[in-house]
Amino acid sequence: MERTLLLVDDEVDVGAALERLLRHDGYRILRATSALEGLELLEQHKVGVIISDQRMPGMSGVEFLTRVYELYPDTIRIVLSGSADFDSVTGAINRGAIYKFFTKPWDNEALRVDVMEAFWRHELAQEKERLLQEIQSANVLLSQLNLELASAMEHKDSQIKRIAHYDSLTALPNRLLFLDRLDQEVARANRDDQMVAVLSLDLDRFKKVNESFGHPVGDQLLQTVAKKLSSQIRACDTVARIADDEFAIVLTGVKATHAAGEVAQKILDSFAHSPISISDSEVFITLSIGISIYPVDGVNTTALLKSADTALHQAKREGRNNFQYYTVQMNATSWQRLKLETELRQALARNEFELHYQPKVDMDCNKIVGMEALLRWQSAERGLVTPAEFIPLLEETGLILPVGEWVLREACKQARAWQDAGIPDVHIAVNLSSLQFRQPDFAGSVLKIMQEHGLDPAMNGIELELTESLLLDNVARTIDTLNTLHEAGIRFSIDDFGTGYSSLSYLKRFPISSLKIDQSFVQDLSSNRDDESIVSAIIALGRSLGLSVIAEGVETAEQSAQLRRMGCDGMQGYLFSRPVPVAEMTYLLQNSANLFPAGA
Incomplete structure (x- = not known):
């Protein structure tokens, strides 16, 4: 990197002497015979170090360097002065306007060393500024990355939450979310002295669909069934896919037990009256449904779902394509079948x-x-x-x-x-x-x-x-x-x-x-x-x-x-x-x- 030195002195011989002394140190040297000329050169060139005479007509060295300090604070400013100017120079140094001063006559080697140190100081300051800018840019980038990371993490958390709580095939709530919502509805029903109905649904002979048409058609059928079930319930209710071809529904705010049966029959009718079109095939599908009622058939999620499943098995035994309410006798029969x-x-x-x-x-x-x-x-x-x-x-x-x-x-x-x-x-x-x-x-x-x-x-x-x-x-x-x-x-x-x-x-x-x-x-x-x-x-x-x-x-x-x-x-x-x-x-x-x- 080129080092540019500005020499300002109204005495041409002094300026020439300084140039001869410092030329061999490899500096690019600019010369001015007045403060105004020095300011003009500073407008045109990037200067690292300035050496200015104190006694100059129009504007003294201290005044000139003070002006430079205001305009170009990163320059290193040195003044040459006699002992008579010591007080004014000292004040400028204290204000930061001047880095160092030399008395006339000067020591050549000491001046050379001090000029070299001045350039090092300037370059260190430049490097510090560059590093500060890089750090600032890095901080801005880091801040942006943190925002992007936070957004990505939020999106990932949302994905993880969805994967953990929703079925990937049908987009319905899965068993975990279904149980959580059922638990909430049971707690609300207990507080408000209301009833909740649980419907356990199973597609009749779904395995034959997979075997006859293949699993891709079976998957499409499950997706269609999911949409059809969702269309049959209120927004406040929940339909979920809890296993293979098994679905479950929570009906909230049930006024009477027969209301759950009416919903079940409406679902059965919606499937029985028309085939489901899948790709180039039409598939007739029926469902079996088991119903349990809170608090009659259970006071917690486990008991309610178990009772609904027991009623579902009874519906299967009754010939499929029907719904059954849970009864205590079913539980005894279920235990006997298990035995x-x-x-x-x-x-x-x-x-x-x-x-x-x-x-x-x-x-x-x-x-x-x-x-x-x-x-x-x-x-x-x-x-x-x-x-x-x-x-x-x-x-x-x-x-x-x-x-x-x-x-x-x-x-x-x-x-x-x-x-x-x-x-x-x-x-x-x-x-x-x-x-x-x-x-x-x-x-x-x-x-x-x-x-x-x-x-x-x-x-x-x-x-x-x-x-x-x-x-x-x-x-x-x-x-x-x-x-x-x-x-x-x-x-x-x-x-x-x-x-x-x-x-x-x-x-x-x-x-x-x-x-x-x-x-x-x-x-x-x-x-x-x-x-x-x-x-x-x-x-x-x-x-x-x-x-x-x-x-x-x-x-x-x-x-x-x-x-x-x-x-x-x-x-x-x-x-x-x-x-x-x-x-x-x-x-x-x-x-x-x-x-x-x-x-x-």
């Missing part, structure tokens, strides 16, 4: 399950041509539990998967045992759950189990009984699975035919061998013309498609005779035998010719 589920989970490990067999009898020769394997539970605590009590719970809890596999293994094991005992033509029908059928590589699992027990699928030792609803669940995958098993030799029958979808198209597409007429059509066959027409149509349909037809629930000789006249191929029911344990079934197989004589 039953616990015992069911232990039953498999304790070997409490067993198979009973009900024979299928040929109508022409009264010969046993097969049997149906039926699951029984011999509970250590309950005794023999009827299937109606525990089969639905197996389905609901998913326990049907391990239990269903056990049934298939046990049936294969028994078929092998009867074959080894020399009992020919043993055909055991095993019922399948839709949950089993949807398992990955179900066909491979069935064939592997048969192979483990030395059974040839082509020998028809095992037959699989399917329901109509199972067949129509994911048709493409169903066809693949059935064809794989059919090609290996396994036969299929449709159980309870006529009570499900009854779509005739699947009879052509699926490799079905036989139809089983549901017992509800057989029960009043002799007295109900409609049942007679339905049974006759099913038999005719079976014959036209080359399928054998078996009637279930045959209990009287009149039913048997009429079915024989109508051309039914086989029958199954109490007229011939109840489902019996393996020992009794073995006896029936060995003595069927005597037990069921031809023409009887």
Whole structure:
């Protein structure tokens, strides 16, 4: 950086002497012969150090440097004076107008050193000023960054709060925020002596939507449901998504318990009357709703939500697409179901399950041509539990998967045992759950189990009984699975035919061998013309498609005779035998010719 020095002296020789002395130190030297000329040069040049004579015409050195101090305070000001001017110079130094003075004559080396120190002082002052400006700029920047950081933190806190309290898919309050709001409403209702209603809602058969259309469509459906639910409640109420396809609503300021039911029915109607359009698909969806009321069904959030959930489960058991108010009896039933589920989970490990067999009898020769394997539970605590009590719970809890596999293994094991005992033509029908059928590589699992027990699928030792609803669940995958098993030799029958979808198209597409007429059509066959027409149509349909037809629930000789006249191929029911344990079934197989004589 260039150092500029201004020399001001009315004596040209003195100025020249100073210039000669200081030129070798590398300064850029400006000269003036008066104070006014010096001020003009200062306007034109950035000067670091000024050396001015004290005695000058017009304006003394002290006056000149005092003026410079006012205009250019960062310059370093030095005055040359005689001893007579000491008092005025000292006063200027005290005021800060002058940095230093030299007396005439001066010491050359001392002057050089002092001028160099003056420039250092000036440069230090400049550097200090620069640093102060940088610090000020940095402070301004830091202040701005702090503001931006505070704003970002506030935004982040808002995001975190939203993530913590709102569902990311539907933008509804989540379970945590729902419980907090319910807690607030309960406290307010307690203070104001009011009622609060809690609605627990669940989409009926939502899993089928995911399985049939895929999870993206399922997510869109949940978003649409969320908007639809929000449109059905007041601004003061809260609707939340508390789990997968489960929603909950808090109704505040409830005047009467029936008001909650009216809201629930309005919600049910809004879904039942029109389909929901998702992408290129239209989906009909229904809901089940459970209702609890504060303070009747609970005095805190936990109890209220539990009561609403219990009522929701009751709505599911009542056939779905309805709402139920919580009752104390529901809680007892719920506890009993929970206890039953616990015992069911232990039953498999304790070997409490067993198979009973009900024979299928040929109508022409009264010969046993097969049997149906039926699951029984011999509970250590309950005794023999009827299937109606525990089969639905197996389905609901998913326990049907391990239990269903056990049934298939046990049936294969028994078929092998009867074959080894020399009992020919043993055909055991095993019922399948839709949950089993949807398992990955179900066909491979069935064939592997048969192979483990030395059974040839082509020998028809095992037959699989399917329901109509199972067949129509994911048709493409169903066809693949059935064809794989059919090609290996396994036969299929449709159980309870006529009570499900009854779509005739699947009879052509699926490799079905036989139809089983549901017992509800057989029960009043002799007295109900409609049942007679339905049974006759099913038999005719079976014959036209080359399928054998078996009637279930045959209990009287009149039913048997009429079915024989109508051309039914086989029958199954109490007229011939109840489902019996393996020992009794073995006896029936060995003595069927005597037990069921031809023409009887």
